[in-house]
Amino acid sequence: MDYMNLHQSAHGGREFGFAASRLRKSRHVIAGHWQDLEIQREFAAWARVARGWAESQTCRVARFGDNMRNVAVTEGDKVEAQIQLGWRVDGYGLDDLYRAMDEAQDQVPQIVEACLDEYNVAAELQKGASQHHALVESARIEAGIRHFLVQGNFSAFTTTFENLGNLPQLPGLAVQRLMKEGYGFGAEGDWKTAALLYIVKVIGLNQEGGASFIEDYTYHFGEEAACLGAHMLEVCPSITTEQPISVSSPGHRRQSRPCAFAFWCQSSG
Template sequence: MIDISQKEIWFVVGSQELYGEETLRKVAEHSQQIAKGIDASSQIPVKIVYKDVVKSPNQITNVCLEANSNKNCIGIVAWMHTFSPAKMWIGGLSILKKPLCHLHTQFNAEIPWASMDMDFMNLNQSAHGDREFGFIMSRMRKKRKVIVGHWEDERVQKKLGNWTRVALGWDELQNLKVARIGDNMREVAVTEGDKVEAQIRFGVSVNGYDSSDVTKHIEKVTDKQLNDLLAVYEAEYNLTPSIKEGGAQRQSLVDAAKIELGLRAFLEEGGFGAFTDTFENLGVW
């Protein structure tokens, strides 16, 4: 089973130094509140981790490098609270290897028309900042997901959750080992995938194994293991009379249970997350 309890999405907020200490303090406060809000959402299956507001090319590059090397980080959600000059982002975006989501939102759900002044305008420039950020990603042809809407809306949180699940899938692919059992059927084109290309493009490591690599584990299955698994079959499945205890085809169920136990042992020993055979039947472990 895949454990996602330690996986994280980093919430990175863009701004710049010229806004001054007081404005940037408010930017950080707002950003932390948003990060806590979406982290608490039931729509998002992993932790949302607030990273400090980035205000310079070096800070941006450093957070991207840190994300690349952190095994728990599966992606970045970026938001521009204020105007963050996009040339500052070129270096970081160029090296970022993790999935990226651009959250085009604003801190306030409503615009306070009656009390709005220049201080408010100076602090809340996400419409301007996100447009600048979107421009540079388009100019760089940077692959990303764009989500538009207020961060408290369930619709927005649901879209964030959907993207997060895609990021989890991407992360799993980077570490996935696939066992190809019975590799290969000679001269048959459809059974021979390009394993090198799969690893280059998706990160999936596919290697071939002989059926004997599995059968040696099948031969080690104990009577207790077998009887325990058969008991699970009896309790959790509706079995046809012919494969129940004493049935004419009971042995076929016993053989299948042995194969399952042997295959599980083979996969666990090799650290495989999936397997396939020469007929391209994929099993996810």
């Protein structure tokens, strides 16, 4: 009888429910036969969210430079975030990134080849062309950031265009490819978005479609409201249904440096 009371749903399940209620424990109840596909889908959804919560407890975010000046929305109480959510948010100077770039220099050729294979690369960025150096510099930045994140066991990172130092360009392709690998990202020092994106990617692992950082601005209201993604440089390839296109462009805003970036013709919804 003890075994039956513990394992039979008519007794054990109800006793567990009573115990959880008595202890005021938050829980999610799924009822049904374990071979029922709907039950399996519901349990899988719960398990993915639970995994996201678990990853949140040890999420570590690296901030290269500070947040964008005069933009309060990208700031926040990092101590409270660690207390309530488990996120650890650490700031680093660009000198730390430069050292990581030097240490990972041997990875650059492999990254260049990967970009040429994965992207529809414009003629000016091809080997031997006038702007190929921009693609190489992008690969150097990517190698450095990845090396830094792996060494520090980081889950997410941020950059800001107002603090580039001696970086030859904005980290565009680097951010795209790192997001595709599962890292969270936030532009202009937005560590909250970076951590949230990482958790969403954990929850959606092996699911159809993808998740990406993007900053939206709604410019037109009314019957034909229009919404434009401003940070088109930093979009994860996981949300596209077509091969991304990489072109050479002048640097962002006041920067005159060339940068390699990409955009997509169609999203996966």
